Amino acid sequence: MSAAREEILARIRGVLGEQRAPVEIPRGYTRSREPADLLGHFTERVEDYRAVVDRVTPDRLPAAVAEACTRYGVRSVVVPADVPDDWLSALRGVTVVQDRDSLAPTDLDQVDAVLTGAAVGVAETGTIVLDSGPRQGRRAVTLVPDVHLCVVEAGQVVDDVPAAVSRLDPRRPLTWISGPSATSDIELDRVEGVHGPRTLHVLLVAEPDPPGAAPDPLVPGPDPDRLVDGTDR
Incomplete structure (x- = not known):
């Protein structure tokens, strides 16, 4: 932990006074509500952000x-x-060009594209998460080049954010990517590529479905008219 952060936390503790017991946080919300076609749902949501998704087999x-x-x-x-x-x-x-943490932003700006893996893909939000882990590199590598080619394996795709968070280490540098970098001015004119890659191309690696395979049924969530503790609203 950095000295500056420790100093800030010490000041907060000083203002709060005596130590309080940690508050128990209820975790009764739905953690997994997998759609019938998880990869299809992921593809649809990623494409909603004007990204491109190619579903390919490992050999392809x-x-x-x-x-x-x-x-x-x-x-x-x-x-x-x-x-x-x-x-x-x-x-x-x-x-x-192999990045070994030595390329400056000006060097990265001369490169047309970046190719990485991913940590997690979130179907419900169409989001890809990078955590600077294996095959992902450091954050700057994925923010400067104009095109990001991102390999996501089928086993890395989860249905929703709670499931994604459970797979991630909050101590790592997490980058949540939902489509190409985009912003808009006061007149709502969309501009892409200002804060990151202008183009996001996802290569979704999955084995082909076996002939006649039926999709998994939707896992039902909790009754919306019931509270976390099971009582009626």
Whole structure:
């Protein structure tokens, strides 16, 4: 913990006076309400943010990366040092730059795209979460290049935010991404690419559904007319 943060917390403790017992927080809300087609729901919500989603099988991922680079005219791509070589194996005529925490923002600005993995995908909100973990790199790498190619594996997709939070470590630097970077002025004119990548292209890696497979039923949530403790409203 930084000295500045500790100083601030010490001042707060001084104002509050004697120590109080931690307050028990009720956790009776729905933590998982998985839709029948979780990956389809995720895809639909991500696309609502004007992002592109390609659902590919693991063996098709290298070709999908190369096709995405061709689509956006990418001539150079930066990758975290631990990105698998296989992801890059189909690239032709694209310079691959490995980031080892040494590239300055001006260097990253010269690169056309970034290719990373992800920590979690949230179906209900169409959000991708990065935590600077494996295959994700540091935060700056995903904020400066104009195109972000993000690989999300099927097993990383959860239905809603509570489920996502339960998988994440709050001590890590979390970046929650819902579509391309976008903002608007007072007249509500939307502008993309001001605070981050102008283009978000998600490569959703999943095995094909077996023939005749039926979707899982929707897991029901709690009765909206019942309170957390089970009493009627």
